[in-house]
Amino acid sequence: MASLEEIKQDILSRVDIIDVVGQYVQLKRNGRDYKGLSPFTKEKTPSFVVHPDEQFFKCFSTGEAGDIFTFMMKVEGMDFMTAFKTLGKRAGLPVEDMLDRNKGRGGPNKERLYSLMGGIALHYRELLLKDPRAEEARAYVTRRNLDGEIGDAFLIGYAPEAWDTVETWAKENGYGDKELELSGMHSFKERDDGTRSHGYDRFRDRLMFPIRNEIGRVIGFSGRILDPAKSNAKYVNSPETTLFRKSKVLYAVDLARKAMVESRTAMICEGQIDVIRCHQHGFTNAVAAQGTALTTDHAKVLKRSADDILLVMDSDAAGVKAALKSGEVFLESGLAVKVAVLPEGDPDTILEEQGKDAFEKILNESKSFMDFQIDVLTGIDDPTTPTGLSRITQSLLESVVRIPSAVRQEQFLMGASQRLGISVDALRKDLEKTVQPKYAQDRARRSARAENRRRDSVPAEVYIRPSTHSEPEAALLRLLLLHPETRELATTYLRSDCIGHPTVLAVFEEVAHSNNPNHPERDAFLAILSAHPDCPDGLAEQLSISQPDASTEMGGPMEAMHDIIRRLHIERIKRRREELTHLYNQSGEIKRQRLWTEIAQITRQSKEFEGNNWGKASDLIRIIFGTDQEKPTF
Numbered sequence: 001m002a003s004l005e006e007i008k009q010d011i012l013s014r015v016d017i018i019d020v021v022g023q024y025v026q027l028k029r030n031g032r033d034y035k036g037l038s039p040f041t042k043e044k045t046p047s048f049v050v051h052p053d054e055q056f057f058k059c060f061s062t063g064e065a066g067d068i069f070t071f072m073m074k075v076e077g078m079d080f081m082t083a084f085k086t087l088g089k090r091a092g093l094p095v096e097d098m099l100d101r102n103k104g105r106g107g108p109n110k111e112r113l114y115s116l117m118g119g120i121a122l123h124y125r126e127l128l129l130k131d132p133r134a135e136e137a138r139a140y141v142t143r144r145n146l147d148g149e150i151g152d153a154f155l156i157g158y159a160p161e162a163w164d165t166v167e168t169w170a171k172e173n174g175y176g177d178k179e180l181e182l183s184g185m186h187s188f189k190e191r192d193d194g195t196r197s198h199g200y201d202r203f204r205d206r207l208m209f210p211i212r213n214e215i216g217r218v219i220g221f222s223g224r225i226l227d228p229a230k231s232n233a234k235y236v237n238s239p240e241t242t243l244f245r246k247s248k249v250l251y252a253v254d255l256a257r258k259a260m261v262e263s264r265t266a267m268i269c270e271g272q273i274d275v276i277r278c279h280q281h282g283f284t285n286a287v288a289a290q291g292t293a294l295t296t297d298h299a300k301v302l303k304r305s306a307d308d309i310l311l312v313m314d315s316d317a318a319g320v321k322a323a324l325k326s327g328e329v330f331l332e333s334g335l336a337v338k339v340a341v342l343p344e345g346d347p348d349t350i351l352e353e354q355g356k357d358a359f360e361k362i363l364n365e366s367k368s369f370m371d372f373q374i375d376v377l378t379g380i381d382d383p384t385t386p387t388g389l390s391r392i393t394q395s396l397l398e399s400v401v402r403i404p405s406a407v408r409q410e411q412f413l414m415g416a417s418q419r420l421g422i423s424v425d426a427l428r429k430d431l432e433k434t435v436q437p438k439y440a441q442d443r444a445r446r447s448a449r450a451e452n453r454r455r456d457s458v459p460a461e462v463y464i465r466p467s468t469h470s471e472p473e474a475a476l477l478r479l480l481l482l483h484p485e486t487r488e489l490a491t492t493y494l495r496s497d498c499i500g501h502p503t504v505l506a507v508f509e510e511v512a513h514s515n516n517p518n519h520p521e522r523d524a525f526l527a528i529l530s531a532h533p534d535c536p537d538g539l540a541e542q543l544s545i546s547q548p549d550a551s552t553e554m555g556g557p558m559e560a561m562h563d564i565i566r567r568l569h570i571e572r573i574k575r576r577r578e579e580l581t582h583l584y585n586q587s588g589e590i591k592r593q594r595l596w597t598e599i600a601q602i603t604r605q606s607k608e609f610e611g612n613n614w615g616k617a618s619d620l621i622r623i624i625f626g627t628d629q630e631k632p633t634f
Contacts, residue, residue: 014091017055020068024075039075040064077261077305086215113243116175116183117218121210123169124157134158136226137207150280159223161205184241209272211290216254220244222272237291248297250287251275259285260305267310274347281356294326299333308336310366315341320376327369332402340366370415373399383420397435443509472567473504479564483557490561493621498568500575562614573606
């Protein structure tokens with residue numbers, strides 16, 4: 001069974017960096033190396049060098065350097081695992097299947113499911129273009145200007161009015177009932193006697209829009225009804241499956257990613273046809289959520305490619321509400337947000353009836369999220385009255401507190417001050433005294449709930465709830481409070497399972513996401529800590545600022561954080577080894593073999609963390625997390 005690192009090395013041995021980079025950069029030989037213009041910045045003199053012997057690149061303009069994985073992550077805005085899978089596919093390796101076996105899931109073969117979904121999409125496309133039953137659908141796509149090249153790009157298809165279209169195709173191509181069921185394309189009903197009825201296709205007599213992941217593989221479908229009289233549901237989406245998680249999926253993200261990386265802006269629309277129409281008219285950074293509200297997972301996907309979000313929303317009450325809620329999600333993820341409110345209609349209608357220039361004018365008149373929010377709030381409450389002004393500022397500060405960047409918080413406060421005629425100092429005092437403590441408490445509660453879910457996901461006889469915090473956990477919080485410059489290092493190389501005690505984890509999240517270097521919120525954090533029902537005795541006292549700063553003994557704050565991170569990973573491995581050992585003692589022979597392999601693997605990891613070698617430890621953590629760029633999520 002190959003490890004992640006072994007699979008990575010196999011990919012590196014099969015894929016030539018010159019071939020990969022050559023798709024993005026015009027390379028010219030320069031001795032033993034190759035040179036070209038940097039793909040990461042605009043330049044006139046080539047400063048981008050590729051060393052084929054070492055399979056390594058270096059951009060002297062931006063300082064970027066690395067192997068093919070690093071290159072793909074940077075140029076395409078991918079995370080490590082997406083680059084890993086993309087290059088694995090290029091190398092001809094069944095990476096998805098290998099990763100499944102490596103994780104010991106024993107679950108469905110994802111490569112088979114990807115192949116099944118991709119085949120169904122092509123079959124639907126073929127039916128739309130040629131099948132006599134699709135005459136009405138063909139007339140619809142022609143009338144809506146969705147045929148031709150744009151139809152090919154988005155692979156628009158048709159599911160006939162039949163119960164077995166997918167089943168028949170799948171059986172002819174070697175797929176079984178179980179794979180059909182796992183794909184979400186075919187449903188089965190349980191009879192009263194416990195047996196299953198004959199299956200039936202989920203999508204019938206619908207225009208089909210394939211939903212693809214970041215690397216362009218079909219993972220689900222959205223079907224639009226052609227005759228409204230046949231169903232109240234205008235759109236029907238694939239159910240949640242092994243491949244399809246709507247809270248993490250954005251429609252057209254595979255086609256929009258390049259434009260998002262180049263412009264560093266992602267445009268969010270409300271529907272599939274809106275997105276298609278935007279792409280058709282040159283707005284190729286457009287995406288849409290898939291039948292759900294925008295989530296932090298969506299924000300993580302977009303943050304890999306963009307810095308700014310442009311929300312394109314209807315002017316009705318539902319559109320305004322969605323913009324307010326979505327904007328806060330993106331603010332909390334560290335993204336800048338603008339809102340373009342459509343005066344009437346949707347992007348599809350405006351682009352078709354008024355043209356590209358009219359739509360572009362609307363986008364150019366977009367407002368910052370702060371201005372948009374003030375416009376909405378002042379339309380609800382009167383800012384000239386004490387009560388109305390209080391409600392407006394409270395809502396604004398509840399958005400400000402979510403922003404992780406202190407600079408952006410200050411910009412928001414200054415803008416609100418000018419719009420409302422309130423001093424920045426007054427807004428800042430309310431933020432620190434009332435809004436920040438409440439937000440910290442809410443985050444602590446969310447963390448506690450997340451910890452409970454994590455605990456409940458582990459067999460009860462295995463999970464051992466820590467009765468007290470460890471010394472490295474207390475040292476972590478103390479160093480973060482005293483030296484905020486270490487926060488990015490901590491959030492990059494630690495994740496939630498590195499901290500055993502739930503209260504310590506909750507407070508760590510608050511400190512790690514705090515912006516204020518002067519720690520006016522420290523007392524609030526300590527108050528939350530002390531009031532927590534599971535607060536370990538003496539922890540608040542250990543975090544007292546009055547105690548001496550021990551980081552000087554380690555050579556400085558960053559070196560001290562290196563040591564703490566390494567020790568916390570050793571503790572994480574120790575807890576996991578105890579869990580696995582407990583399971584091993586209660587399992588049968590077959591399961592014991594798998595458990596013993598995992599125990600041996602993490603034991604080796606523990607030994608590799610020993611010794612005060614930060615370079616070795618940081619490399620190992622990146623391999624364990626499966627990413628060289630994206631921060632772990634708390």
